[in-house]
Structure formats: C-alpha cells, structure tokens
Amino acid sequence: MSPWRRQGWLPLLALLLGAAGPRSGFETMTPELQAMQRDDAGNPGMLSVLEGEALFAREGCAACHAAAALRGVAARYPAHDAARGGPIDLAGRIAECREQRAGRPPLPRESQPMLALQSFVAHQSRGLPITPDPRLAEARAEGERLFRERRGQLNLSCAQCHETLAGGRLAGANIPEGHPNGYPLYRLEWQALGSLQRRLRGCFTGVRAEPLAPGSPAALALEAYLFGRAAGLPIETPAVRP
C-alpha cells in the first residue's frame, strides 16, 4: 500500500468534513473505550462523581451552591481571580471556598476527596463547550511560551508532540492533541481518577524535566493556555483514557 493511500486520505477527509478545530482525545480512542466513557454505569469515573456528590452535601457546599447552578462553571475555568490578580483553577477555587468560606481544613490537591469534589463540579458541565476567560490573555501568553519551550534531558517541548506530531503514534500509543476537557478523568494506566496536574507531571517526567508545582503560577499559566487552545471542545468529565 502506498504511503498516500495509507495515511494521505485521512487528514484530507477530516479537512473535507470540517474537523479542523481542536480534536478531543476521545475521538482517537478505541470504540470499546469510547463506549466505556459513554456508559454511566460502566465508566469508573462515575464512582468519584457519586462520591463527590455525597461530599458536596456533607461538607456544607450545598448550603450555598445548588448543583444545578454549577452547570457551566467548569467550562469557564481557569478563571481570573481579582483577589489574586491572576488565574485560579477549579481545584484552587474549591480549596479556597472550603477553607475561607466553609472554614474546613485544607484538602491536598491530589487527595481522593478533592478529586471527587472536582469531578462532581466538572461533571455538571458535561457537554458544554469550553469558553476561556478573556481576562486571562496574559497568563495564556505565558502558558504558550511554556508549551513551546524545550525542556528536560530529552529537550522536547509540549508542542513538538501534541501539535506537530499529534495524531501520530509513539510506539503503540496514540499521540493526542493534549486537550484538558475531560479532567479529572479515569485513566486505565493509573487505575484511578486523576487530575490534569498529574497528567502534566507524567509528561514532564517523561521528558526528564522537573514537573511544575501544582497550583504554581507557571502551572496555572500552562493550564490557562491548554484550556484556551481547547476552546469549543465539550467538557467530558469524567472522561476515560488509556
């Protein structure tokens, strides 16, 4: 089979069908995994959403926030925070709300209850398109710089794989465009639900670079940029990924 016949017509077809915008990692998964994500009784991420729902009621979040009012919130994050004068992500907002308004002890970012709360809140926006906060232009510019900066002992930038080589393969694995629209998501490799920060840490250590500290200005800037380039993609929380 000629290389043209093997590879050439697929991007062309995608172009003809008008699929020129960002592509969610969902689309390059196997049909079996897609079915697993779609089926709410088979998607293991839904267990965390249920846990989050129970926590939301028990921890007093429900005293101020109605679950229905949370629809669309996750699609707007990271958002501009006036008090900080910069971006704040969903995990940061939940932590701040818990500690300052509800007076609860802080939860570590990657702890199970925090991920559960975050997945419950983000799940309320499932299917809604990501609409980046226009006030975060500065953070997004800084995030894009980080995205294109070569790093680590392998001297690779995010863009080299997730932009130039996206859609190709790294050994047996698909290289996705790297969109953050399904987080927190259930990754089969992790056998658990995990955050975007955890996924980024995996990529950073993969190129032997020092991971960005979760919640640091650099991490938030990168997150703001990732959500900016995924504008319009629907929130899939809880997504399933290999």
Place this chain on the structure above:
Amino acid sequence: MARTLIRVPATATRGEVIEIRTLIQHPMETGYRPDAAGRLLVRDIITRFTCHFDNRLVFEAMLHSAIAANPYLTFTLRAEASGVLAFAWDGDHDFRHVETRALTVT
C-alpha cells in the same frame, strides 16, 4: 463504604434474558507492588462476587490479583418471576459490600 454502580432493568417480560451490569469501587491492590520505600503493599482484593435471586445463587465469580481496580462484572439472567437481586462482594481484610435491587417481571 465502597460505592457501586448497578444497572438492572426495572421491568422485564417473563422469559426475557436481561443483562445486569455491576461496577464497584475497589483498589484491587495486587500484593506484588512495592511502595515508594520498596516494601510490598499488602494484598487487598475482592475475592468473590455473588448474585442471589430470591436467595438462589444465579451468578458467582472468583477474583484474583490480576484483575483491574474497580471490577466491572456483567452477566445475563433469564427473568422468570419478580423478586429481589442481592449482590455481594467479599474480599481481603473482611471486606464485604451488599446491595439489593428489585426486579419486576410482567
């Protein structure tokens, strides 16, 4: 307490083959993995799953170390009469979780 997702059709016609799907939250720690300090993590898995229909065993599964976290089990059952399905997961460290679902056969 573990969380579960169970899908049983609310109603079925007599003689219909229905599909039952179960998913339970469980780490399924294999007992072969070391922690960050190099010590083996103690095995913590579900070892047995049963489904009783009105106290009659209709499905049973033995689970072992190689099974992924949050085990998902699906099986079929011929619906002959209305009754109660009782699901039970048993595992290491006296883990036990029981759920029931009513099935109406018309």
